[in-house]
Each structure stands twice: as C-alpha cells, then as structure tokens.
Amino acid sequence: MNIIAILLPLALLLGATGLAAFLWCMRSGQFADLEGASWRVLRDDDMVEPRPDGQP
Amino acid sequence: MATPQDLSVFVRHAPGGVAGMELAVDGIRCAGCMHAIEDGLAREAGLLSARVNLALKRVTVEWREGALRPEAVVERLAALGFKAYPFLPADQEGREAREEARLLRCLGVAGFAAMNIMLLSVSVWAGNASDIEPSTRDLFHWLSALIALPTAAYAGRPFFESALRALRAGSVNMDVPITLGVVLALAMSVVETWQHSRHAYFDGAVMLLFFLLVGRYLDQLMRRRTRDLAGNLAALKAETATRLAPDGTAVALPIAAIVPGDLVLVAPGERVSVDGIVEGGRSELDQSLVTGETAPATVGRGERVYAGTLNLSGALRVRVEAAGSGTLLDDIDRLMSQAVENRSRYVKLSDRAARLYAPLVHATALATFLGWLALGLGWQQALLIAVTVLIITCPCALGLAIPAVQVVAASALFRQRVMLKHGDALEVREYPGQGLTSRCGGSERRLGSVDFCQAQEQADVAIRAHPDASLIAYRNGDRRIAIAIGQRLRPQARETVAALQEAGFAVMILSGDRPQAVAPVAAALGITEARAGLLPGGKLELLDGLARKGRKVLMVGDGLNDAPALAASHVSISPVSASHLAQSAADIVFLGDSLAPVAQAVAIGRKARRLMIQNLWLAVLYNAIAVPVAIAGLVTPLIAAAAMSGSSLVVTLNALRARSTGGGSAP
Numbered sequence: 001m002n003i004i005a006i007l008l009p010l011a012l013l014l015g016a017t018g019l020a021a022f023l024w025c026m027r028s029g030q031f032a033d034l035e036g037a038s039w040r041v042l043r044d045d046d047m048v049e050p051r052p053d054g055q056p
Numbered sequence: 057m058a059t060p061q062d063l064s065v066f067v068r069h070a071p072g073g074v075a076g077m078e079l080a081v082d083g084i085r086c087a088g089c090m091h092a093i094e095d096g097l098a099r100e101a102g103l104l105s106a107r108v109n110l111a112l113k114r115v116t117v118e119w120r121e122g123a124l125r126p127e128a129v130v131e132r133l134a135a136l137g138f139k140a141y142p143f144l145p146a147d148q149e150g151r152e153a154r155e156e157a158r159l160l161r162c163l164g165v166a167g168f169a170a171m172n173i174m175l176l177s178v179s180v181w182a183g184n185a186s187d188i189e190p191s192t193r194d195l196f197h198w199l200s201a202l203i204a205l206p207t208a209a210y211a212g213r214p215f216f217e218s219a220l221r222a223l224r225a226g227s228v229n230m231d232v233p234i235t236l237g238v239v240l241a242l243a244m245s246v247v248e249t250w251q252h253s254r255h256a257y258f259d260g261a262v263m264l265l266f267f268l269l270v271g272r273y274l275d276q277l278m279r280r281r282t283r284d285l286a287g288n289l290a291a292l293k294a295e296t297a298t299r300l301a302p303d304g305t306a307v308a309l310p311i312a313a314i315v316p317g318d319l320v321l322v323a324p325g326e327r328v329s330v331d332g333i334v335e336g337g338r339s340e341l342d343q344s345l346v347t348g349e350t351a352p353a354t355v356g357r358g359e360r361v362y363a364g365t366l367n368l369s370g371a372l373r374v375r376v377e378a379a380g381s382g383t384l385l386d387d388i389d390r391l392m393s394q395a396v397e398n399r400s401r402y403v404k405l406s407d408r409a410a411r412l413y414a415p416l417v418h419a420t421a422l423a424t425f426l427g428w429l430a431l432g433l434g435w436q437q438a439l440l441i442a443v444t445v446l447i448i449t450c451p452c453a454l455g456l457a458i459p460a461v462q463v464v465a466a467s468a469l470f471r472q473r474v475m476l477k478h479g480d481a482l483e484v485r486e487y488p489g490q491g492l493t494s495r496c497g498g499s500e501r502r503l504g505s506v507d508f509c510q511a512q513e514q515a516d517v518a519i520r521a522h523p524d525a526s527l528i529a530y531r532n533g534d535r536r537i538a539i540a541i542g543q544r545l546r547p548q549a550r551e552t553v554a555a556l557q558e559a560g561f562a563v564m565i566l567s568g569d570r571p572q573a574v575a576p577v578a579a580a581l582g583i584t585e586a587r588a589g590l591l592p593g594g595k596l597e598l599l600d601g602l603a604r605k606g607r608k609v610l611m612v613g614d615g616l617n618d619a620p621a622l623a624a625s626h627v628s629i630s631p632v633s634a635s636h637l638a639q640s641a642a643d644i645v646f647l648g649d650s651l652a653p654v655a656q657a658v659a660i661g662r663k664a665r666r667l668m669i670q671n672l673w674l675a676v677l678y679n680a681i682a683v684p685v686a687i688a689g690l691v692t693p694l695i696a697a698a699a700m701s702g703s704s705l706v707v708t709l710n711a712l713r714a715r716s717t718g719g720g721s722a723p
Contacts, residue, residue: 008199011172015172019164023161033112036110040090
C-alpha cells in the first residue's frame with residue numbers, strides 16, 4: 001500500500017510532464033511543418049554558430 | 057505592364073521594428089530546395105530570418121524595418137531560381153489554424169488522461185481477477201474520476217458545443233450520441249464508484265474522446281491544408297489590378313490590396329477583377345461567364361460591372377464595391393457551393409452515415425433500457441446496460457473511417473503534384489462513368505472566335521494555308537486578323553487517355569473549336585467521340601444529357617468557357633495554368649503541363665473511395681458484433697476498451713493503404 005502512495009503520484013507527474021512538453025511544442029510551432037522538420041534534422045548547420053560571417 | 061509594382065501591402069509590421077512577409081513559392085519540391093532557399097536568403101544582409109514550410113510550399117521572411125524593400129526578397133528568390141508570390145494569409149486561414157490548434161490541444165489532454173486512467177484501470181481489472189482490496193479499488197476509481205471529469209470538460213467541448221448547436225437548430229448530428237454517451241458514462245461511473253462497485257467506465261469515456269478527437273483533428277487538418285493550398289494557388293496566380301491614386305498616378309497592385317472604395321482602371325482586353333460601379337469611360341463587356349449571355353453588353357457611367365467579365369473595347373474607371381482578400385477564394389466558395397447544389401443527389405458519405413446512425417443508436421439504447429426493465433431488472437441496472445450500449449456504439453471507428461483515408465490519399469496525391477481543393481472530392485469519384493476531356497491542346501490564348509470578331513474573310517485565307525489549325529481572331533476597330541495556331545498536345549495526353557480508357561472510362565472531347573481542328577487531335581489520342589464547335593452552354597447540355605442517362609462525368613478542362621461545365625460535372629480537374637474561373641470551378645487542380653496526374657488522381661481517388669467504403673463496413677461489422685454483446689449486458693470496461701481501440705486501429709491501418717497507390721514516389 002505504501003508503495004502505491006509513491007508510485008501513483010510519480011506516474012501522474014510523468015504523464016503531466018509529457019503533456020506539458022507536448023503543449024510547449026505546440027505553442028512553439030513545432031507541428032507547423034512536419035514534412036520539413038524530418039529533413040531539417042539531417043542538417044549540420046547547428047554545429048557552428050549560425051552567423052553568416054563565417055566560423056566563430 | 058509598365059505600371060510599377062508595389063508589394064508593401066503584403067508586409068506585416070511586428071512590434072520591435074521587425075517586418076515580415078509570407079510568400080508562396082513555386083517549385084519547392086524537396087529538402088534540397090528548402091536548404092537552397094534558406095541558405096541563399098541567409099546571405100542577404102538585413103534579413104533576420106527565412107524559414108521554409110515544406111508542407112505548404114511557403115517561405116516566411118523577416119527583416120529589420122527599413123533594411124530592405126520587400127521586392128528585394130522576391131528578386132533574391134528569383135536569382136536563386138524560385139518564383140515567389142507574396143500573399144496575405146486570409147482571415148479564414150487564421151481561423152482554421154486556431155481551430156486546428158485547439159483540437160490538437162484537446163487531443164493531447166485526452167491522450168494524457170486516457171493513458172493515466174488506463175494505468176489505473178488495468179490495475180483494477182487485474183485486481184478484480186485476483187484479490188484487490190475494495191478500498192484500493194475505490195481509491196483508483198476516485199483518482200480516475202479526478203482525471204476524467206476535468207478532461208471531459210475540456211477535451212469534450214468540441215463535441216458538446218456542436219451537439220448543442222445541432223439540438224438548438226432542431227436537428228441531430230453525430231455529436232449528439234457522442235455527448236450523451238460520454239456524459240452518461242461519466243455520471244454513471246461516479247455513481248458506481250460512490251456505491252463501491254466493481255466497474256467504472258472512466259477509461260471508456262476518455263478513450264472514446266481521444267479516438268474521436270483523432271478523427272476530428274484529421275478532418276480539420278485536411279480542411280486547413282486544402283484551404284492553405286487554395287491560398288497558394290491564389291497567390292501563384294499573381295493577379296493584379298491597376299489602382300488610380302487621387303492624383304491620377306497608376307500603380308499595379310495585387311488584387312489582395314484592393315479595398316472597396318478604391319478606383320481601379322480596367323484597360324481594354326483586360327478581365328475585370330473587382331465588382332464595382334463604372335465612374336468613367338464607356339466600353340463593351342463580354343459577360344458570358346457571369347450571365348451566360350454571349351452578346352457583348354455596353355456599359356457606361358453608373359452601371360455595375362462584375363469580376364470575371366472581359367472588357368472589350370474601351371478603358372473603364374471602376375469604383376470598387378467588392379474585391380475581397382482574394383477573389384479566387386471567394387470564387388471557389390461561391391462556385392463550389394453552386395456546384396454542390398447542382399449535385400444535390402450526392403450527400404457526403406459521412407453525413408449519410410451519420411443521418412442513419414444517430415437515430416439507430418438512440419433507439420437501440422432506449423430499447424435496451426426498456427427491454428431490461430420489462431424483464432424485471434432494476435432501473436439502475438437497466439440504465440447501466442443501456443449506457444454501455446451507447447458507449448460501445450459511439451462512432452470511434454466511424455469518425456475515423458473517412459478523414460483518415462482523406463488525409464492519406466491527399467498527401468499521396470500531393471506527392472504526384474495534384475491538389476485537392478476539398479476533401480470531399482475524393483468521395484465524389486464513384487464508379488466508372490464517362491470521362492470528358494476538353495481541350496487536350498496546348499495553346500489556349502484566344503482573343504475571340506472568328507465569328508465573334510467577324511473576321512471570316514481573314515479566316516478563310518488562314519484556313520487554306522493551315523487546314524487543321526485552330527483559329528484565333530483579333531479585331532481592333534476595322535483591323536481584323538485571324539491567326540492560325542497549330543494545336544500541340546499536352547505531354548502524355550496520349551498515355552493518359554489510354555490509361556483512362558483502360559480504367560473503364562469512355563473518353564470524349566468537347567471543344568469549342570472547329571471540327572477540322574478537333575478531328576486530328578481526337579485521332580491522335582485514339583478518341584472516337586469528339587464534339588466540336590460547342591459553346592459553354594452546349595457543353596452543359598451535353599453533360600446534362602449524360603447525367604440523365606445516369607452517367608457520372610469527370611471533366612478535365614482549362615478554358616474560361618469550360619468553367620460552367622466543370623462546376624456542373626460530377627468531378628472536375630483543371631491544370632494550375634488554367635484560366636482563373638476554370639480553376640475555381642474544378643475540384644482538383646494539378647501542377648505542371650503533363651496530363652499524367654489526371655490518370656493518377658483517378659487511380660488514387662478510386663482506391664480512396666474503396667478504402668472509405670471498406671472502413672465504413674469495418675465499422676458496421678464491429679457494431680454488429682459488439683452491440684448484441686452490449687445489449688446482453690455482458691460488456692465489462694475491459695471489453696469496451698479492447699473493442700474500441702481495436703476497431704479504431706484496424707480502420708486507421710486500412711486507411712494507410714491509400715498511400716501505396718500512384719506508383720513510384722511513395723516511400
């Protein structure tokens with residue numbers, strides 16, 4: 001019985017975290033272009049500072 | 057056009073000195089184009105960001121206010137090899153996007169709740185089979201209630217609101233049994249929990265909401281996507297109107313920038329792009345597209361002109377009454393509703409199912425309740441069984457059956473460069489009917505037929521030189537010219553016609569052209585039935601005749617004079633290069649010159665239709681099995697959950713098969 005008192009809130013907390021993450025993703029527009037996103041992930045342009053004037 | 061272009065109307069100004077613009081870009085095909093555009097624009101000084109939306113073929117750019125002119129962005133994209141057309145996202149698009157976001161949020165919340173309640177429910181089911189303590193079970197049920205009630209209050213709103221709307225209007229829609237089922241299930245579960253019962257249906261109610269929201273979301277996604285693409289098409293048309301400033305200077309403005317009250321100049325030979333009142337000038341208008349009257353009408357000061365008419369002889373100054381944010385979109389709505397009226401015998405599949413379904417479900421549930429009462433069961437027990445019937449018949453699978461296929465088929469079509477203007481276009485395509493192809497020929501620009509320009513003399517000369525050519529005549533005062541134009545077939549016209557014939561279509565050519573010009577085309581395409589010299593009205597009559605014979609007509613056409621026939625036919629396809637009105641009248645628009653997408657669209661459409669019917673039958677089959685079990689009072693929450701998720705999964709998986717058609721490019 002005691003273990004339930006720990007596990008249940010933990011499970012709900014995990015679920016709520018997932019929901020919060022989902023809502024955050026939505027708000028930041030990550031579902032706006034599902035097709036493009038699958039290609040963007042392959043790009044390496046985030047390896048360097050994204051400044052047009054060359055290497056950092 | 058010599059008048060300067062002005063794109064400033066498309067720029068939106070955000071706080072913080074940031075200006076932005078949306079562009080529809082022609083020719084974005086793959087990730088490579090996306091990277092080329094983004095990298096190319098990143099090198100432009102002053103640009104803050106450029107982001108491609110690959111799904112919608114749009115680019116959003118932002119720059120510091122005053123750092124560059126919006127025209128520079130278009131020029132830069134042109135230098136990169138992409139033609140870009142700025143546009144203002146219509147209000148409608150914003151509304152659709154908000155509705156979609158709301159449904160997605162509801163879906164997320166319902167998904168979260170369904171998972172967590174299921175976690176608790178599985179424990180209860182396992183415990184019921186072994187030795188769970190009643191106090192623990194009650195705790196789990198109360199926790200479920202704690203999650204389920206707020207979830208239903210939030211995520212169920214789309215259904216509750218729609219059901220209320222329908223009831224207030226005195227009708228019944230699919231959402232009425234859904235609302236009734238969810239509310240009753242929750243209320244009953246609370247009562248059951250209160251009485252320390254073994255079963256509660258919180259999981260069923262929330263899972264029901266989850267699956268229904270999936271279907272509703274897909275439906276909305278489809279609607280928004282077609283709406284967005286229609287917006288792109290409008291932008292790609294890049295229609296302009298010439299606005300006269302009070303000081304008399306003329307500026308060519310995109311049609312979106314024209315507002316009621318503006319004064320626009322319509323030059324001779326131009327199509328009128330607004331509705332309004334003539335303030336100055338006299339001219340003759342060809343109003344055949346609007347009124348069907350082929351004789352030119354004379355208009356002068358104070359008279360009304362309509363968008364879509366052709367200005368023939370003199371320049372007009374028109375005070376705008378209605379221009380709309382995009383007349384193409386307005387036309388689409390107008391012509392589409394008009395066309396749907398014409399097809400009144402055809403009811404949307406899902407609506408047809410709903411009309412049958414809702415009363416049936418209510419009657420069954422009521423009969424179950426009364427039946428058990430008559431058999432001597434207590435009213436509480438009988439109500440419980442009646443509510444399980446309501447839950448188990450709730451149309452999860454039915455709600456998914458059609459939107460899931462639509463979304464999958466539409467993206468398969470989109471990969472073939474075919475755009476659906478509305479999702480229902482897929483449903484319309486029923487069994488092999490008559491395929492009518494109008495104008496497989498290439499050159500389209502005509503200033504007027506020979507008769508219309510009274511240029512018979514010149515025409516005779518031209519005809520003697522080129523017997524099988526099409527004729528175009530031009531008249532300016534007394535100068536009459538007849539131009540002979542050799543018809544060039546669209547690429548792959550022959551293969552497409554062959555494929556259609558193989559698919560069981562009887563292909564016909566309907567043309568307004570001379571018989572001598574049509575005959576060689578028909579022969580080259582292997583089409584035996586060809587009608588020449590048809591006026592728009594004649595095409596309509598022919599379609600009516602076919603419809604009376606019970607034939608279903610698929611019409612392909614791109615000319616202005618095809619528009620009425622396109623709107624009236626069972627389903628219609630136009631190339632993106634087609635005239636404005638033809639395109640607004642068509643259900644399906646394809647990109648590029650080749651006719652090949654027509655055959656592909658037909659193949660995918662047929663398959664989609666077949667899958668929809670299959671899905672509806674799957675849903676029926678599910679009910680045929682589950683409902684008797686529910687009426688017998690044997691459904692436990694476990695069975696309800698398994699049946700509901702099982703049928704929804706089967707329907708969704710079946711829908712995914714729609715993507716494997718069309719050959720080649722499907723991944």
